[in-house]
Every structure is written in structure tokens, then in C-alpha cells.
Amino acid sequence: MKKWIISIVSILSICLVFSSTVSENEAQAVGPTVKIKKYKNNRYYQYAEISGAKYMDANSKMLKHTKKIYKDNAKLQVKLKKDLKSGRAMKGMEYWSKISCKKKYSSSSKVSILCVNDIYDGGAHGMQYVKSFNMYKGKVIGLKSAFKSEKSYEDGKNYAKNYMLNHPSDYPFADHQTTIAGHSFFWTAKGLKVVFDPYEVSSYAGGIQYVSVPSKYLK
Structure with missing residues (x-):
């Protein structure tokens, strides 16, 4: 009987610790x-x-x-x-x-x-x-500091440029000189998005444009 009670108490204790750990992890994830x-x-x-x-x-x-x-x-x-x-x-x-x-x-x-x-x-x-x-x-960090390394930064820049060059209907002004370097950006759940003001890669009517960079390149 005592062993049964001890077992129940042990299980409840483990559940309580697990619940506490989950709650703590969830709290850490909240911005x-x-x-x-x-x-x-x-x-x-x-x-x-x-x-x-x-x-x-x-x-x-x-x-x-x-x-x-x-x-x-x-x-x-x-x-x-x-x-x-x-x-x-x-x-x-x-x-x-x-x-x-x-x-x-x-x-x-x-x-x-x-x-x-x-x-x-x-x-x-x-x-x-x-x-x-x-x-x-x-x-507060700039775009370059969001990347894991210098190589990741260069790879990320090439990824973004190639994406824009391969989608000319979305980025009609983009060319081989186009770069994300020095641009504004924001984090996303899948990586980040780099921002281009009107006229940089599209017309004024096209408005502000964005190009995504996957998380594999980032911190």
C-alpha cells in the first residue's frame, strides 16, 4: 500500500516538474x-x-x-x-x-x-x-550582423539577388549590381525580409518591395 502511494506521489511530482519546465520554456519564447x-x-x-x-x-x-x-x-x-x-x-x-x-x-x-x-x-x-x-x-543590429558568418552573409546576398533576377515581374529594376547590403530588414518566422524603397527594384507604383532570406543563413 505504501509503495503504491509512493509511486503515485512520484508520478505527480514528475508531472509537476514537467509542467513547470514547459511553462518556463513557453515564457522564454514570448517576446x-x-x-x-x-x-x-x-x-x-x-x-x-x-x-x-x-x-x-x-x-x-x-x-x-x-x-x-x-x-x-x-x-x-x-x-x-x-x-x-x-x-x-x-x-x-x-x-x-x-x-x-x-x-x-x-x-x-x-x-x-x-x-x-x-x-x-x-x-x-x-x-x-x-x-x-x-x-x-x-x-540594435544592422543587416550584416543578422547573419551567422561572413560566408553566410555573402551566400545570403547572392540568394536574394538571384531570387530577384529570376522574378523580373516583381523586381523589374533589379540587375547584377543590386544588393541587399545596407538595407532595412525585419525578422520573420522563416528568416528575414529585406526592404527596398520605391524606385530601387520596382516603379513608384510598385511601392515598397521585399525579398526574403531563409533562416539557414542567419543567427
Whole structure:
């Protein structure tokens, strides 16, 4: 009878430890909380704020980027007044430089924020420029640092270029000089996606374009 009770207690103990281990692993897999905030309570000037002390530097850089765009917009308003007075801008015309941000990926070790700066300062149409903030273990990194090694980086660049060259309908402006080097990117569940602004590999009408790089090349 005692052996039976001991066996039951042992089984329950093992189940409890297993359950605790699973819960701990699940908790580790969950990424930090990401909030999209409005600078000066203005919905046209967004920035991301990531929870956790290790993201303080990243948060500071993201806010600084939004502040710069806010100041750029103030300069555009001065330019608009001059252009309206000189007749270079039509009555009722508006200039702007805005920024919208979005969380693209979040895990225990990787976080990606993608921000789009929308600018119009006259002419036929405006322009969009993408800037991403990618964190690996809390540190902001560039595209090259997302790869496992120098060889992986070169292989990844070749993979992306070949993919674009083999899909000319999606990337009509891509050629043998096209490279992902220095571009914005964001993490995905299967690797990462590199971002190309309008006109870089497609027309303005084609908008912002993306090319994927598989996880086998990455950290």
C-alpha cells in the first residue's frame, strides 16, 4: 500500500516538474511587449517602445528618429510658406513629413520594428522611405550582423539577388549590381525580409518591395 502511494506521489511530482519546465520554456519564447506611441500626442509621428531595461538604448534611438522627422516637418512648413508666397506652390497645397511604425516580429531574442517616413514637398507625388530597428538579444543590429558568418552573409546576398533576377515581374529594376547590403530588414518566422524603397527594384507604383532570406543563413 505504501509503495503504491509512493509511486503515485512520484508520478505527480514528475508531472509537476514537467509542467513547470514547459511553462518556463513557453515564457522564454514570448517576446517583450511593444507599444506604438504618438510623439507629442500626434498620430502622424509614431515611435515604438519596447518593455525591458535592455531595450533602453533601442527605445532612445527610435524616439530620436521620430523627433528628427517631426523637426523635418517643421522645416517643410517654412518652405511651404515661401513656396506659396512665390507661387511655386498652389493655394491649399500641403507639405509634410510623417512617420508610422509597426511591430513586425517579436520573440525572446529578436524584435523588429518597421517605420515608414512619408514625405511630400511638391511635385507629382510624395515618397516613402523605410527604416527598421532590429534587436538581437536587446542590441540594435544592422543587416550584416543578422547573419551567422561572413560566408553566410555573402551566400545570403547572392540568394536574394538571384531570387530577384529570376522574378523580373516583381523586381523589374533589379540587375547584377543590386544588393541587399545596407538595407532595412525585419525578422520573420522563416528568416528575414529585406526592404527596398520605391524606385530601387520596382516603379513608384510598385511601392515598397521585399525579398526574403531563409533562416539557414542567419543567427
